[in-house]
């Protein structure tokens with residue numbers, strides 16, 4: 001399937017299918033091995049909203065990680081219990097359908113305003129569109145990725161929850177949540193700046 | 197049709213208190229032990245890396261089937277009815293209470309004394325630390341009295357905690373490494389902690405103690421029979437005495453065939469909520485208010501501790517994530533000496549990311565994308581944040597209580613518990629003073645480090661709940677004696693959390709386990725010593 005056609009196809013699937021669970025599977029069947037989100041648009045989004053410091057390959061790697069994360073997402077899974085409460089909560093509906101619609105909306109706005117595909121816009125142009133489309137969201141703190149109301153926020157929330165993001169910010173090999181020797185714990189994490 | 201299972205000792209519940217008490221009795225006595233657990237077995241060690249990965253990625257509960265639908269408490273209760281109980285989720289933090297916790301009435305004229313002292317419990321604290329494997333640092337002996345060293349050296353202070361300790365030194369408050377049931381070296385066949393920081397809810401390596409290790413070992417050695425998915429619903433008396441004859445239970449897989457557990461001794465180890473609940477459910481014509489409840493104290497004096505916490509911005513570069521679950525602790529205010537007005541609390545310091553998280557909107561409300569997010573984030577990491585928290589003891593009123601709520605029933609028709617915590621009058625009157633004293637300690641610490649308090653919060657939540665079957669010498673005001681033997685039934689014991697008189701001002705589980713081991717020593721006395729038979 002040619003790129004533009006596939007995007008169009010996914011857009012129409014997103015528009016036609018009502019609720020998440022069944023359609024999630026339908027979408028995933030259309031693109032085995034990926035999340036069901038259009039890869040080209042997602043990558044274009046990633047290159048606009050993720051830090052350039054990651055480098056082009058780094059951004060592609062994060063986007064690939066985001067696809068895998070979404071691919072393995074299970075709606076309705078029991079969440080870790082809250083402390084001191086009997087309430088049981090579950091992961092929300094699969095966001096793929098709404099996120100794909102939002103990718104399509106980014107594309108539509110790019111076409112409407114610039115007569116160009118979103119992927120052909122420069123980063124600033126893409127960020128302008130994203131900014132407008134997420135301006136109604138509460139963005140004071142990053143949500144859990146699956147709670148993101150917009151795909152751009154989902155991608156950012158995904159990236160910024162990774163140990164890689166913390167290391168990039170601090171420019172130090174902290175490696176949070178990884179298994180690391182206990183004996184090294186008292187030492188200042190190795191600077192990634194010095195390493196080059 | 198009914199099924200009868202016989203043993204010398206029947207333990208109801210398989211939480212951490214039950215696990216270590218069963219291990220002790222099995223090692224020291226020749227007695228057959230049956231353990232009845234309402235919940236299921238847990239994810240095996242082999243699956244824990246996968247469960248943890250999904251917890252980190254999606255927030256999923258790493259312990260599938262760890263609760264029973266419809267079996268809930270209205271009030272403070274974390275979900276977890278499974279083999280190992282709540283401590284399958286716990287953080288493994290294991291401070292002791294201090295000697296004052298057991299004597300608040302005689303020392304300060306508030307609350308009630310326990311019938312035991314810290315010295316009575318010290319050997320069992322040590323035994324609990326050895327059985328689970330606790331890594332700790334001896335604090336200043338006047339603040340942290342111990343008869344023996346910890347079984348393992350302390351968890352090392354991370355780079356962040358080292359800087360935070362320099363700060364607390366400036367405030368002239370002694371802090372040291374928080375004791376934890378996490379391996380600072382290989383211990384009991386389990387590996388050294390690798391500080392990957394998901395201790396609560398799940399340690400994927402086995403470096404943190406959890407009760408399933410004990411149960412697996414006891415089952416493998418054939419020392420206990422653990423019957424799971426079986427909910428005990430009633431304790432039944434002998435016809436002509438006040439001794440317990442049997443326990444009636446429901447096998448969740450065969451609900452139409454009642455199971456009876458017959459034993460010489462019954463040990464209720466269901467934790468602070470389900471233990472008094474079972475006694476109340478077991479009311480009969482001779483004990484119309486519930487088994488073991490001639491005093492009326494079953495379900496009363498529910499206790500715990502509240503906390504005040506603060507986030508402090510400090511002029512130091514911290515690297516969040518080196519070992520963020522570890523903390524510094526001080527007992528300076530648990531052992532305050534004489535004072536004009538009662539206030540006692542612990543004090544802890546953690547690294548924190550508060551105020552230093554990535555965000556998509558700056559103070560002006562502008563949306564940040566691309567490099568702006570990273571720039572904004574970095575600009576806020578030149579300073580570090582410390583989290584401070586003080587647990588202070590809440591002295592319970594008699595009507596701080598667990599009752600049966602007949603309007604809410606489990607799938608088998610049993611009324612479920614309702615929990616209502618109430619401060620005693622003295623505790624209520626002290627609350628403002630206590631919280632202000634703690635806030636002034638926080639302010640003093642912030643000043644000492646040129647820091648700034650970002651936020652302060654006091655919580656209504658009573659943590660590490662306990663009580664409901666409190667111990668005491670007087671059968672009119674307590675449910676059991678100092679060993680957990682109920683005053684009304686000489687073959688019925690309640691062990692651990694429910695027997696506490698007050699909730700202390702530090703995480704309670706080590707104390708619950710130590711009390712359980714002390715009970716186990718007494719329960720075992722009715723059975724021949726294991727070595728006498730060899």
Ligand SMILES: Cc1cc2nc3c(=O)[nH]c(=O)nc-3n(C[C@H](O)[C@H](O)[C@H](O)COP(=O)(O)OP(=O)(O)OC[C@H]3O[C@@H](n4cnc5c(N)ncnc54)[C@H](O)[C@@H]3O)c2cc1C
Nearest residue numbers: 209211213234277281282283287288289428466467703705
């Ligand atoms: C997320 C989390 C973190 C925590 N971290 C810490 C910490 O760092 N330090 C600390 O000190 N404490 C901590 N705690 C608290 C700690 O887990 C509990 O205090 C402790 O596990 C209680 O153990 P227990 O033996 O009293 O009872 P429980 O763990 O409640 O076990 C009771 C068991 O009995 C079973 N049972 C009850 N009634 C019946 C019945 N009628 N029939 C059959 N079975 C029955 C239940 O299913 C349950 O499995 C934490 C708790 C949570 C949830």
Ligand code: SF4
Nearest residue numbers: 389391392393395399
């Ligand atoms: S830090 Fe990791 S390895 Fe250590 S006890 Fe916690 S979860 Fe286990």
